[in-house]
Amino acid sequence: MKFHLSLICTILSLNTGAQITWSADVAPILFENCVSCHRQDGIAPFSLITYTEAKLKAGEIEESVDSGEMPPWPADENYTHFAHELVLSDDERFKIAEWIADGLQAGDTTLVEAPTFEYGTSVLDTISSSFSIGTYTTQYNIDEYRHFVIPTGFATDKYFNTMEIIPGNWNLVHHVDIYLDNTNYSDSLDQLDTLAGFNELTGWPYLIDYIGGWSPGSGPLYFPENWGIKIAAGYDLVVQIHYAPDNIGLTDSTRINFSFVDDTAAVRKCSVSVPLYNPLGQPLIIPADSIITFKQQSSAMVGAKSLIALMPHMHMLGSSYTIWYETIAGDSVPVIDIPEWDFHWQYFYTLPKIMKIPSGARFHAIAVYDNTSDNPENPNDPPITVYEGAYTKDEMLMTFMALADYVPGDENIIIDSSFYFPTEVNSIDELSEFSLFPNPANKTVTIASNAFEEVDKCTITDVLGRNVLQINHTVSESSSQFFTNYKHCTLNTRYIYC
Numbered sequence: 001m002k003f004h005l006s007l008i009c010t011i012l013s014l015n016t017g018a019q020i021t022w023s024a025d026v027a028p029i030l031f032e033n034c035v036s037c038h039r040q041d042g043i044a045p046f047s048l049i050t051y052t053e054a055k056l057k058a059g060e061i062e063e064s065v066d067s068g069e070m071p072p073w074p075a076d077e078n079y080t081h082f083a084h085e086l087v088l089s090d091d092e093r094f095k096i097a098e099w100i101a102d103g104l105q106a107g108d109t110t111l112v113e114a115p116t117f118e119y120g121t122s123v124l125d126t127i128s129s130s131f132s133i134g135t136y137t138t139q140y141n142i143d144e145y146r147h148f149v150i151p152t153g154f155a156t157d158k159y160f161n162t163m164e165i166i167p168g169n170w171n172l173v174h175h176v177d178i179y180l181d182n183t184n185y186s187d188s189l190d191q192l193d194t195l196a197g198f199n200e201l202t203g204w205p206y207l208i209d210y211i212g213g214w215s216p217g218s219g220p221l222y223f224p225e226n227w228g229i230k231i232a233a234g235y236d237l238v239v240q241i242h243y244a245p246d247n248i249g250l251t252d253s254t255r256i257n258f259s260f261v262d263d264t265a266a267v268r269k270c271s272v273s274v275p276l277y278n279p280l281g282q283p284l285i286i287p288a289d290s291i292i293t294f295k296q297q298s299s300a301m302v303g304a305k306s307l308i309a310l311m312p313h314m315h316m317l318g319s320s321y322t323i324w325y326e327t328i329a330g331d332s333v334p335v336i337d338i339p340e341w342d343f344h345w346q347y348f349y350t351l352p353k354i355m356k357i358p359s360g361a362r363f364h365a366i367a368v369y370d371n372t373s374d375n376p377e378n379p380n381d382p383p384i385t386v387y388e389g390a391y392t393k394d395e396m397l398m399t400f401m402a403l404a405d406y407v408p409g410d411e412n413i414i415i416d417s418s419f420y421f422p423t424e425v426n427s428i429d430e431l432s433e434f435s436l437f438p439n440p441a442n443k444t445v446t447i448a449s450n451a452f453e454e455v456d457k458c459t460i461t462d463v464l465g466r467n468v469l470q471i472n473h474t475v476s477e478s479s480s481q482f483f484t485n486y487k488h489c490t491l492n493t494r495y496i497y498c
């Protein structure tokens, strides 16, 4: 007999009624939702990888997850879901609280395999090309937009499937945006400045082809397998880094990692554009002591598009930002809602499944700014009228989107399978008979079950929905264990398919 199943909350079945421990219950939650930032060389101020580290911070952990402050995820998951969203379930929050109430039990720590991060601070499995800005020492105590020009040296066109930007100094780097230049114009400006890169005192570079960026908290920009953004042979990368004020004399050496699509003949071409830019029919001016709402509207899509990822962008006065699209027939489809804008957590949000935007549809948005002294992020005290501009104390209203021309079937491409069940799903009773441990796993994983005699094929997927393990033979033993070796991967706690 062959059947499909999905498993909700993997390790639950191993621990029914048992005491909550760090090893079995809490570590998987922290590994999946926290340690991408809370690790050595991560963005967060302390690591939460080991039992001792988690125990030390237990009270604060509970407080921060109960208040919703951690993990940081400004998008409202009740409006739309995104890939790899950092949202804890009630069950996960409950487990953390119970773990503390039960006296912070360690459990069997030998069973826990902490995720490792290869390539220094990178979280990627493969890196095809890696670039660095070199080392720059900040020269100012005010905001600086500095541009670094890096020749790629590519002899042929490349399509990147993943781009990871790793700021060299988390305290200094406000955001990074990456453009392409084939004119040598940016490079000539770079030559005029004796230090690494240049700023607007020398000139503004050629900033036409935008390929993606980083803001605090963003992870790598991923596209589906074989989809990618082109970096043509001979182009320079222009890396724009916004350095925060009051940091003179600090050094930064930001790095950019790419992994490329292998088969460039079959690649699905993606590009990043800004369909929503500035308010509809009026300039972006935010009067002092006002709370003001703006509408935005894109032009109509020419041909259907496939939306892969998007990054809404405002500065300190932003209060909320909601985006949807409307079809020619007048149907509204939700895209993203950020009910409490947080300047510090601006992500490139990737759809869990490609979103088809029909031909003729338009994106719409409503954005609210709070320029009163009740806004704790207001950079001006007392408030002053704020205009559109690139500096932190200015404002912006725009949304970057990674789009491709639509091909029938795109809307079925799943980027994060957590939200989608396999076509045939067995009942929860049957699901609870299977378990994966540890999870996330690094090299070895155990599948525990009493129902293996009924299985002839079993697939384990990682959080990107990629198959990491497939077992095709019939298993007769009950409570069998399989061991396998694969590169670092975070297993998808929510699914195994059998």
Ligand code: HEC
Pocket: 029, 030, 033, 034, 035, 036, 037, 038, 043, 044, 045, 057, 060, 061, 064, 065, 069, 070, 071, 072, 086, 088, 217, 218
């Ligand atoms: C995207 C990166 C990121 C993720 C993911 C993340 N944190 Fe944090 N966390 C931070 C940063 C950065 C700070 C420091 C905040 C600051 O200085 O304002 C922080 C601060 C904290 C603090 C200190 C108290 C506070 O609220 O400022 C706790 C506790 C904490 N995080 C727990 C967690 C837990 C638990 C998770 C997972 C459930 C988590 N964090 C996920 C980045 C992250």
